[in-house]
Amino acid sequence: MLLTGRPGVGKTTVIRRFLACTRVEAGGFYTQEIRREGRRLGFSLNLLSGERHILASVEISGPWRVSKYGVDVRTFEAAAVPEIEKAIATENLVVVDEIGKMELFSERFREVVRLAFDSSAPVLATILSRPHPFADELRNRGDVSLVEVTLTNRETLPRDLAERFGLPFT
Numbered sequence: 001m002l003l004t005g006r007p008g009v010g011k012t013t014v015i016r017r018f019l020a021c022t023r024v025e026a027g028g029f030y031t032q033e034i035r036r037e038g039r040r041l042g043f044s045l046n047l048l049s050g051e052r053h054i055l056a057s058v059e060i061s062g063p064w065r066v067s068k069y070g071v072d073v074r075t076f077e078a079a080a081v082p083e084i085e086k087a088i089a090t091e092n093l094v095v096v097d098e099i100g101k102m103e104l105f106s107e108r109f110r111e112v113v114r115l116a117f118d119s120s121a122p123v124l125a126t127i128l129s130r131p132h133p134f135a136d137e138l139r140n141r142g143d144v145s146l147v148e149v150t151l152t153n154r155e156t157l158p159r160d161l162a163e164r165f166g167l168p169f170t
Contacts, residue, residue: 001164002099002139003126003157005149011126014149015097018124018158019048022167026124027087028095029080031055042069043102045076047083048095056102064105071102077109084112088119093165096125099135110134117141122165 003011012030019026026048034042034057042057053075054060060070080103087094094116103109116123117138127135139146145164149157162169 001122001124001161002144002146003124003149004129004139004146006129009149009151010154011149012097014154014157014161015095015124015126018161019095021158021169022162022165023170024093024165024167025090026093026095027083027090028093028097029083030095030097031100045079047079049083051079053079064102066101069102071105073105076103077106081106081108081112084116088112088116088121091119091121094119094121094123094125096123098126098128099138100126100128101132104132104134113138117144124161124165 003014005011012032015030029045029047032044032046033040034044042059043055045053045055054072055076056066056069056071058068060072062070064071064073084094084096096113096116099113127138138144147157159169
C-alpha cells in the first residue's frame with residue numbers, strides 16, 4: 001500500500017493515527033519536521049522501535065542535499081535499513097515514511113525497500129508524488145495499491161487502511 005499526495009497534506013499523520021488505532025506489530029520509521037521558533041530546521045527519523053535520529057538539517061554539510069537541508073545518509077542507513085530488515089524477517093507490517101528525495105540518496109535503502117515489496121510482509125509506505133525512476137518502479141508494480149491522501153479523505157483513511165489490512169480499529 002503506497003500513500004501519495006502533496007507535501008503537508010497529512011500522509012505521516014495518517015500513518016501515525018493508523019498505527020495508534022490498530023496496535024499492529026510493525027517495524028520501520030516515520031519522518032517528522034524539526035521546528036524551532038516557527039522555522040523548519042530539518043527532519044527527524046523516528047524508528048518504530050523508539051530510536052530517534054536526525055535525517056536532515058540546515059546544520060549538516062556534505063554532498064547529499066535537498067534544498068537547504070544536508071542529509072545524513074550514513075545515519076539513515078545505519079538506523080532505518082536494519083529496522084526494515086527486522087520487520088521483513090518477522091513478517092510484521094513494514095512502515096516506510098517516506099520514500100522521498102532524501103531517503104532515495106541511499107542505495108541500501110532502495111535495496112531493502114525492494115526486498116520488503118518482494119516479501120510476504122505487508123507494507124505501508126508514503127511515496128513522493130513527483131516522477132522518480134525508483135518511485136515510478138514501485139508505483140507501477142501490479143501488486144501495489146496507490147492511495148492519494150487529500151484534505152477530504154485524510155481523516156477517514158486510517159480506518160480505511162485498517163479495513164484494507166484486515167485489522168481492528170479502535
